[in-house]
Amino acid sequence: MKIRTAVYPVAGFGTRMLPATKAIPKEMITLIDKPLIQYAVEEAIDAGIERIIFITGRTKKALEDHFDVNVELNNQLELSGKIDILNDMKRISEMVDIIYVRQKYMLGLGNAIMCVKDIVKDEPFAVILPDDIILSKTPAIKQLMECYDKVERPIISLMPVAKNETSKYGIVEIKEMITDKFSRLKDMVEKPVNNPPSNMAIIGRYILTPEVVSALDKIEKGVGGELQLTDALRYTATYHDVYGYEFEGKRFDCGTKEGLLEATINFAASNEKLKNVLKEAVSSLNIL
Ligand code: UTP
Numbered sequence: 001m002k003i004r005t006a007v008y009p010v011a012g013f014g015t016r017m018l019p020a021t022k023a024i025p026k027e028m029i030t031l032i033d034k035p036l037i038q039y040a041v042e043e044a045i046d047a048g049i050e051r052i053i054f055i056t057g058r059t060k061k062a063l064e065d066h067f068d069v070n071v072e073l074n075n076q077l078e079l080s081g082k083i084d085i086l087n088d089m090k091r092i093s094e095m096v097d098i099i100y101v102r103q104k105y106m107l108g109l110g111n112a113i114m115c116v117k118d119i120v121k122d123e124p125f126a127v128i129l130p131d132d133i134i135l136s137k138t139p140a141i142k143q144l145m146e147c148y149d150k151v152e153r154p155i156i157s158l159m160p161v162a163k164n165e166t167s168k169y170g171i172v173e174i175k176e177m178i179t180d181k182f183s184r185l186k187d188m189v190e191k192p193v194n195n196p197p198s199n200m201a202i203i204g205r206y207i208l209t210p211e212v213v214s215a216l217d218k219i220e221k222g223v224g225g226e227l228q229l230t231d232a233l234r235y236t237a238t239y240h241d242v243y244g245y246e247f248e249g250k251r252f253d254c255g256t257k258e259g260l261l262e263a264t265i266n267f268a269a270s271n272e273k274l275k276n277v278l279k280e281a282v283s284s285l286n287i288l
Contacts, residue, residue: 001152003145003207004051005125006044009112010037011057011103014131016256025060026255027130032267032274036254037063038092040130045096047142049126053099053119055112064100069093108226113208114216122210124148127229129204133263135270136249140205147182147245148207154236156185157205158244159251166196170230172244173197181246185237190223190230200244202230203251212236 014026021029027037041052056063070089077086101115113127126141134140144155161169168191175186187197206229215232222228236242250266253259268274 001124003124003126003148004049005053005120005123006049006051006141007053007055007113007116007120007125007127008037008040008130009055009103009109009127010060010063010130011055011106011112013059013106014255017260023059025063028062028066029254029260031133031254031260031263032271035063035066036133037066037130039133040128041067041095043134043139043141044126044128047126047139047145049096049141051097051099053101053116055101055103055115057103057106067093067095067098108221108224108228110216110219110227110229110232113213113229113232114227117213120210120213124152124207124209127204127206127208131253131255132204132251133254134203134205134247134249134251135266136247138248140247140249143247144205144207144245147243151241151243152209153241153243154209154212154233155207155243155245156188156233157203158183158200158246159203160199160246161201163196163199166199166201167191167193169201170228171196171198172200172202174200174244178243181248183244185242185244187237188230188234190228200246203247205247211240
């Protein structure tokens, strides 16, 4: 079955980015000139996704407004002849069909995914965590969708991490390599404190099937007292193949100050207009 829906769990509080995220959703933080969420939505559109579901919470109004029409702003832009900007504003509000679902209590990523059960029904769907921004030639989610077309099973995006970083991620155990990037998985553990099964970490792109959503009903709360998506995938892997794909691209964790800084520098370096500004700014620094 074709993947036509992308789900964005965006209900979290973003505590690592406080105070920036006190009144503004983490996903609305700007990277160069666009909020993080817009990069994540453009990635899905470039991959051919037709429908988007945002799982939001109480403080996410700015995110909803960003993808809505702002009639007063459009009128003002038209009056002042700023037609290019006006067209860009219209493009954002016409990007794609969006459904908003509320997660009432922050009970974890797994619980957030459960909120879309009655919307996706028996369809497979993509999941994108917008604070993982990926700079790549082919949109990262498209790379996973292409794997899905071959096996029609859940696919998890993977990235190697340093051994001392494994406790920050979900970590997988590989059963067999199918190609040098594509693997069948044996197991996965959320934030292992001791003996991580490998150094391959789960990043915020997934293709999920209804089996994984059903597994969320069967598992117990995991790390941090939250319902963990990794645990549902682990449960699924006990009776149904689950695959991993080491995507091509550079990933930035924009849910942290360090990651956002790194992303800003990399995006500026690959932007024709900003490259020289970055060069000059760096050469005038005296930090070494
Ligand atoms: P994070 O672990 O990054 O949590 O969630 P967070 O609240 O966004 O940020 P910190 O850790 O407090 O700084 C991973 C993704 O899952 C979503 C978040 O919005 C984020 O996109 N999420 C998490 C939910 O939608 N609901 C939850 O209950 C938990």
